[in-house]
Amino acid sequence: MTTTPKLVIDNVGKVFSTKSGQVVALDRTSFSVEEGEFVTILGPSGCGKSTILRVVAGLEEPSSGHVYLDGKEIKGPGPDRGMVFQSYTLYPWLSVKDNITFGLDLKGVPKKQQDEIAFHYLDLIGLKGFDKHYPIQLSGGMKQRVAIARALANDPQILLMDEPFGALDAQTRTIMQEILLKVWEESKKTILFITHDVEESIFLGDSIYVMTARPGRLKKNIKVPLPRPRDYQNKHSEDFLALKLELLDLIREESLKAVNP
Amino acid sequence: MWKNVFTPNKDIAKPLYTGAGIATFILLLLFWSILSYGGFVNPLFLPAPDKIVKSAVTMFQSGEIWTDIGISFSRVALGFILAAVIGVPLGMLMGSLRVMQGAFEPIIGFIRYMPASAFIPLLILWIGLGEGEKMAVIFLGTFFQLTLMVMDVTKNIQNELIEVSYTLGAKSFQLFKRVILPASLPGIVDTLRITFGWAWTYLVVAELVGASDGLGFMIMQASRFLKPDKIIVGILIIGVLGLIMDLIFKAIYRASFSWMRKEGS
Ligand SMILES: Nc1ncnc2c1ncn2[C@@H]1O[C@H](COP(=O)(O)OP(=O)(O)O)[C@@H](O)[C@H]1O
Ligand SMILES: [Mg+2]
Numbered sequence: 190m191t192t193t194p195k196l197v198i199d200n201v202g203k204v205f206s207t208k209s210g211q212v213v214a215l216d217r218t219s220f221s222v223e224e225g226e227f228v229t230i231l232g233p234s235g236c237g238k239s240t241i242l243r244v245v246a247g248l249e250e251p252s253s254g255h256v257y258l259d260g261k262e263i264k265g266p267g268p269d270r271g272m273v274f275q276s277y278t279l280y281p282w283l284s285v286k287d288n289i290t291f292g293l294d295l296k297g298v299p300k301k302q303q304d305e306i307a308f309h310y311l312d313l314i315g316l317k318g319f320d321k322h323y324p325i326q327l328s329g330g331m332k333q334r335v336a337i338a339r340a341l342a343n344d345p346q347i348l349l350m351d352e353p354f355g356a357l358d359a360q361t362r363t364i365m366q367e368i369l370l371k372v373w374e375e376s377k378k379t380i381l382f383i384t385h386d387v388e389e390s391i392f393l394g395d396s397i398y399v400m401t402a403r404p405g406r407l408k409k410n411i412k413v414p415l416p417r418p419r420d421y422q423n424k425h426s427e428d429f430l431a432l433k434l435e436l437l438d439l440i441r442e443e444s445l446k447a448v449n450p
Numbered sequence: 451m452w453k454n455v456f457t458p459n460k461d462i463a464k465p466l467y468t469g470a471g472i473a474t475f476i477l478l479l480l481f482w483s484i485l486s487y488g489g490f491v492n493p494l495f496l497p498a499p500d501k502i503v504k505s506a507v508t509m510f511q512s513g514e515i516w517t518d519i520g521i522s523f524s525r526v527a528l529g530f531i532l533a534a535v536i537g538v539p540l541g542m543l544m545g546s547l548r549v550m551q552g553a554f555e556p557i558i559g560f561i562r563y564m565p566a567s568a569f570i571p572l573l574i575l576w577i578g579l580g581e582g583e584k585m586a587v588i589f590l591g592t593f594f595q596l597t598l599m600v601m602d603v604t605k606n607i608q609n610e611l612i613e614v615s616y617t618l619g620a621k622s623f624q625l626f627k628r629v630i631l632p633a634s635l636p637g638i639v640d641t642l643r644i645t646f647g648w649a650w651t652y653l654v655v656a657e658l659v660g661a662s663d664g665l666g667f668m669i670m671q672a673s674r675f676l677k678p679d680k681i682i683v684g685i686l687i688i689g690v691l692g693l694i695m696d697l698i699f700k701a702i703y704r705a706s707f708s709w710m711r712k713e714g715s
Contacts, residue, residue, distance in 0.1 A: 248613050268619030278614040282632045282709050292618035295628070323709040336614075343618055 193260055194221035195379045196245065196347055200254035203240050213404035214240045217253060220398060220407060222347070222379055229382045229394035231436065233444040237405025238383040242351050245381065246272050258346055268292055271340030275352040277332045279324040285311070285335050286320035292343035310338035313372055330354075330361040334368060341372070347379045354389070363421060366392055374418055387436045391429060392419065399439050402447035409439060497679040505679040506686075515668070519687065522653055522665040525581070529588025529656075530649040537597040538638060544597070545604025546630055555601070562594035567655045579660030591652035596645040603637030604630060636707045643699035650692040 203215040215237035222228045232238050243249040245256055247266035256263040258270065279288050287294075289310055290303040298306075311317055314334040324332055333353050340348055354362040366389060373380055384390050390397045391413055399409045414428050423429055454460035479499065485491045486498035493501070509515040543550040569590055573583045607630060615629045657666025665684050672680035 246613075246617055248616065266613070266616035268617065270617060272614060272617040274610045274614060276608070276610050278608070278610045280611070280629070280632070282635075282707075291615075291628075295619045295624055325709065325712055339618070349617075 192224075195224040195226070195259065196222040196381065197257040198241070198245070198254070199257065201241070201244055201251045201256060202253040203237070203244060203249065204252045215244075216404045216406040218405070218407055219254075220410070222381055225377055225379055227373055227380045227382065227393055227395045228398065229384060229390040229396075230398045230400060231384060231387065231390040231440065232400030232405060233402055233440060233447045234385055235447060236400045236403050236443070238385075238400060239351050240405070242272075242349050242381065242383055245347075246270050246349050248272075268296070268343050269346045271343055271345035271348045273333065273336045273340055273348070273350045273353045275355045277324070277329070277336070277356075279327075279332055279335055279339070281324050283323075284320065285316065285322050285324070285327070288324070288335055289339045289342050291339060296343075306342050307338075310342055313375060314338050314368060328361075329357050330365055333357070333365065337369065337372065341376055341378065345378070347381060350380065350382045352383055352385065355384075355386075362386075362389070367420060369393065370419060385440075387433055387440060388424065391415070391432050391436065392424060397436070399436065400443070402443040402450075408443070411436070494676065495678060497682070501679050502682050502686075505677075506683045509680070509683060515683075515687070518663055518665050518668050519691070521663050522657070522688075523691065525584045525656065525664065526588055526646075526649050526653055529585040529652075530592055530646055532585065533589045533593035533596055533645070533649075534642060537593050538600050538642075541597040541600025542604045542626075542630065542634060542638075544601040545607075545634070546626070551601065555598070558594050558597055562598065566591035566652060570655070570659060574660065584656040584661065584664075587656035588649050588652050591655075592645045592649045595648070596641060599641040599645070600634070600638055603641060604634045606637070607633045636703065636710060639699065639703050639706070643696060643703070646695055646699065647692050650688055650695075653688065 198218060198220050200217045200219050201215065202213075202217040205212040205214055218241065230238050230241065240249060244251045245258075245263065247263050247270065263270075279285075280291065283291065286304075286307045289307045290298075293303045293306060307320065308317075311320055314337065316331060316334060316338075319327070319331070324335070327335065336353070337348075337350075354365045357365060370393065382390075382393055384393075392415075394413050397411045397413060398407050399411065400406065401408045411432070413432065415423050415426065451463050451466065454462050455466070482496075483499055486493065486496060497505075540550075540554065544554055545551070566587055570583070570587060573586050577583050577586065611633060612625065612629060615625055620629065653664070654666035654669060657664045658670065661667040661670075665688055669681050669684040672678070672684065
């Protein structure tokens with residue numbers, strides 16, 4: 190018996206009907222993600238990256254095809270798929286700790302256990318002592334770390350991340366990437382991560398899917414030949430730089446198509 | 451101190467800001483005094499400031515005005531509370547369920563352009579001249595605007611905040627209670643503050659006909675007996691009451707939503 194992949198995306202396409210006609214956001218796309226794998230999707234903006242992720246999250250219905258998680262078809266949003274958006278989505282009226290335990294509280298997990306989980310993740314994301322703070326008192330990078338902790342505290346089967354560091358400055362972004370890798374190594378979660386940043390896709394991913402310009406299609410799948418665990422020094426290795434050049438070429442081609450269709 | 455006074459959008463020194471507000475009041479008072487004490491206006495139309503103060507003192511000392519204030523306040527409060535009790539949940543439902551918006555927005559959008567005062571004759575036919583009619587005028591004057599404003603507040607909740615809640619496992623009812631309600635609460639309290647202000651402005655209209663007490667009635671009586679000083683005192687009382695309520699709402703807002711301020715609780 191062969192093991193089935195964690196996530197299967199089977200012929201998924203998405204067409205939006207708008208006032209000015211039909212927009213093909215995503216051409217029929219198929220790929221799969223293995224248990225515990227960190228997969229990044231790289232593509233120019235507007236190519237349908239968010240659409241894929243939103244279909245997997247169940248927030249958008251595919252126009253064609255199916256998505257399966259652990260062999261079960263996805264019909265709508267649910268707590269088995271945690272999501273982190275690019276925009277800040279912490280509940281501003283809840284403290285950091287109550288944000289992290291939001292999903293647990295919905296499920297009726299006992300308070301004591303909620304606390305343990307919250308403090309475990311606060312420690313992991315490096316925000317020990319921030320449990321009573323409110324989101325408005327946090328920097329952008331801190332907010333996104335809490336959003337990651339909130340998603341993970343729910344113990345989802347897969348973590349979906351839509352350019353979560355896209356709004357952060359370059360220095361903060363690098364640090365966030367390292368923190369995310371640490372969290373991933375500790376939690377052993379399967380992660381599907383979207384980005385338009387070439388370096389980010391290499392540094393984080395086991396495997397990169399490069400997308401074409403709109404209508405989005407998968408153009409190429411590349412396995413990342415870097416060792417684990419990684420830190421920022423890997424960004425200077427020859428393998429990294431070679432892959433970066435290759436991807437920059439691929440992306441540039443697509444970005445040009447997007448600008449001059 | 452005088453930096454930036456005439457630069458658009460620049461902050462100025464705090465005392466200068468407060469001072470400007472006080473100066474406007476003093477200028478208005480000065481203008482009024484010149485008109486009155488200079489003998490430019492007939493005191494039968496505009497009494498002098500000291501006359502107003504004297505009237506106010508006697509009115510409060512005789513005590514009758516307190517009853518009027520109490521009665522008027524309870525009319526405004528009851529009519530407004532009724533509008534809020536129906537309008538807030540309805541507005542929230544309209545802001546979150548498209549079917550509710552589709553059902554109610556057109557009709558409310560239409561009725562709100564009909565002047566509440568024009569309904570008075572109809573209301574008198576329907577429910578007579580009692581307290582019900584007065585509450586109904588206040589209700590009609592505030593309900594429709596309030597509902598639409600609450601709808602807008604609820605509609606403007608960041609969509610991703612709702613979506614992330616679904617991915618955290620929230621079901622429809624939990625979403626209402628735990629996300630939509632707390633997310634729209636500050637906007638709702640602010641809406642109530644603004645519409646309560648409007649409720650006061652409908653008071654005199656409501657007490658115009660068939661009233662035998664209340665501030666509006668007192669003002670009408672004063673007009674009949676050519677007592678402009680009493681009219682002005684009545685108007686000032688309504689203004690001050692409205693202002694006090696506004697400050698109370700603002701205090702509630704500040705106390706309840708400390709999470710909106712950087713310095714925290
Ligand atoms: N709700 C929608 N209605 C209409 N068009 C949409 C909608 N969502 C996305 N699109 C279009 O689909 C394309 C892909 O969008 P998206 O998946 O957000 O791209 P990306 O995340 O790669 O930038 C874009 O051209 C976008 O304008
Ligand atoms: Mg996107």
